[in-house]
Amino acid sequence: MKRITDTELIRSSNRRDIIQTLRRHGELARVEIGQYTQLSPATITSITSELIQQDLIIEQQGELNAETGRGRPKVKLKLNQQAVYYLAIKLSINEVSLILADLSGKIIHKHTKSVLTVSLSQQQLIDVLCQSFSGFLDKYAIERNKLRGLGLAVQGVTEQQGKGILWSPAVKGQQLELVEQLQQQLQLPVFISNDANCIAVALKNLPQYQEVNSLVAIQLGYGVGMGLWLDDKLYQGEAASNTEFGHTKFSLNGPQCRCGGRGCIEAYVGDYAIYRDASAIYNLPQADMLHPSEKQMLDLNHLAEQPHSPMQQIFTQAGTVLGLGLANVMALFNPQKIVISGPGVRAYPYMEAAMRSTLAENLLPYHQQQDVVEVYNWDEDLTGLGIIAIVQQHTD
Structure with missing residues (x-):
C-alpha cells in the first residue's frame, strides 16, 4: 500500500x-x-x-x-460543471430521495419515491438503494464513470467511522453496516452522515455563516436533530457521529418518543408529536403517525390561525420545550449562532413567542445575547446540499 x-x-x-x-x-x-x-x-x-x-x-x-x-x-x-457529478440518497421514514449535483454543487436532478423502509432487512435495504441508484442514472442518462461519489444522508444515529447506521426510525434493524457493501456493489466511494449534520455543513457553506466558528444547526421536521460546529470543526462524537439534541429529556414521564424513551424534546416538537397531540383534539385525516405528510402539517398551521384554537396551545407547548432545550445548549456551548431550519420551520411562527420567552427565562445573565437564535427558511433542500458538500470534501 x-x-x-x-x-x-x-x-x-x-x-x-x-x-x-x-x-x-x-x-x-x-x-x-x-x-x-x-x-x-x-x-x-x-x-x-x-x-x-x-x-x-x-x-x-x-x-x-x-x-x-x-x-x-x-x-x-x-x-466545467458537467465534467463530474455527485449523487446523494436521503433515507427517511418510508421514503428514499435521490439527488444529483454537478461539479459546482448545484442540484440538477431530484427524484423521491415511497418505499416501506421500516419493514426492510439490511440486505433488502441495500438492494433497494442499489436498484434506486441504477434506475435514477438510467432515468437521467448519467454516465457512471462521471460519478465521483455517493452520499447517504440518514435520519437517526450514524456510526462515527462512517460505516453505517447505529439507530434510525427509518429502518427496521440497528447497527446496519451499509457503506462497505454499497461500495462493493456500486463500485463507487460511499459516505454516510446524519441528516442534521448535513444541514450544519450546508449552513456553514453559506456566506453569512462562513466566519462563524461556533454554530449550532437545529433541524425541525419529522424529528428534531442538531449539528454542531465548535472551533470551526464539525463535532464528531466518540462512537456516534452526531449529537442527539432531540433525545435529551424535557420530562422523565412525558410522551413516548420514536427512540423508545419518554419525554424527549422530539416527543413534543417533532412533526409526528405535534400531529399526535392534534389528533387527540381534532378529527384529522388518517396519517402515517411516524411521518405525517407536508400537507397534513400545513393544515395544522391553518388550524392555529383560527381564534382561540386549541392548536395554538399545542404549538405553544412545542415552543416552550424547544426554548428550554436551546437554553441548555447555550449553557453548554455558548455558541455564536443557533440556526433553526428544516421543513418544520413552517410552524416556527406559531412556536416562536413561547420559545423566546422560555429561552430568556432560563439563560444565565451573561448569555442574554441578542440575535443568537435565528431561522433559515426551508426554501431549498439543505440536507441534500450538505451531503453533496460532504462527498465533495472527500473526493475533490
Missing part, C-alpha cells in the same frame, strides 16, 4: 481549496484565486494547469481594461 506523503496531503488540500473557491465565487482570474486562498502564484499555476488537463476547469478569455482599452485581458477560470 502506497504511503501518502505530507507533500501530497498539502497539494491535495490546496487543490480542494482552489475548487471550493471557484464553487463559491464563480469565474476568477488566477490572481483572484490567490487573494481568496492565500496560495502562492506558482502553486496556483501548477494546480490549475493540472485541473485544466483533467477537464475540471476551463479557461475563458476576459475583457480588456474598460478605461484604457490596453493591456492583456485577464484569463478567467471556471468550473
Whole structure:
C-alpha cells in the first residue's frame, strides 16, 4: 500500500481549496484565486494547469481594461460543471430521495419515491438503494464513470467511522453496516452522515455563516436533530457521529418518543408529536403517525390561525420545550449562532413567542445575547446540499 506523503496531503488540500473557491465565487482570474486562498502564484499555476488537463476547469478569455482599452485581458477560470457529478440518497421514514449535483454543487436532478423502509432487512435495504441508484442514472442518462461519489444522508444515529447506521426510525434493524457493501456493489466511494449534520455543513457553506466558528444547526421536521460546529470543526462524537439534541429529556414521564424513551424534546416538537397531540383534539385525516405528510402539517398551521384554537396551545407547548432545550445548549456551548431550519420551520411562527420567552427565562445573565437564535427558511433542500458538500470534501 502506497504511503501518502505530507507533500501530497498539502497539494491535495490546496487543490480542494482552489475548487471550493471557484464553487463559491464563480469565474476568477488566477490572481483572484490567490487573494481568496492565500496560495502562492506558482502553486496556483501548477494546480490549475493540472485541473485544466483533467477537464475540471476551463479557461475563458476576459475583457480588456474598460478605461484604457490596453493591456492583456485577464484569463478567467471556471468550473466545467458537467465534467463530474455527485449523487446523494436521503433515507427517511418510508421514503428514499435521490439527488444529483454537478461539479459546482448545484442540484440538477431530484427524484423521491415511497418505499416501506421500516419493514426492510439490511440486505433488502441495500438492494433497494442499489436498484434506486441504477434506475435514477438510467432515468437521467448519467454516465457512471462521471460519478465521483455517493452520499447517504440518514435520519437517526450514524456510526462515527462512517460505516453505517447505529439507530434510525427509518429502518427496521440497528447497527446496519451499509457503506462497505454499497461500495462493493456500486463500485463507487460511499459516505454516510446524519441528516442534521448535513444541514450544519450546508449552513456553514453559506456566506453569512462562513466566519462563524461556533454554530449550532437545529433541524425541525419529522424529528428534531442538531449539528454542531465548535472551533470551526464539525463535532464528531466518540462512537456516534452526531449529537442527539432531540433525545435529551424535557420530562422523565412525558410522551413516548420514536427512540423508545419518554419525554424527549422530539416527543413534543417533532412533526409526528405535534400531529399526535392534534389528533387527540381534532378529527384529522388518517396519517402515517411516524411521518405525517407536508400537507397534513400545513393544515395544522391553518388550524392555529383560527381564534382561540386549541392548536395554538399545542404549538405553544412545542415552543416552550424547544426554548428550554436551546437554553441548555447555550449553557453548554455558548455558541455564536443557533440556526433553526428544516421543513418544520413552517410552524416556527406559531412556536416562536413561547420559545423566546422560555429561552430568556432560563439563560444565565451573561448569555442574554441578542440575535443568537435565528431561522433559515426551508426554501431549498439543505440536507441534500450538505451531503453533496460532504462527498465533495472527500473526493475533490
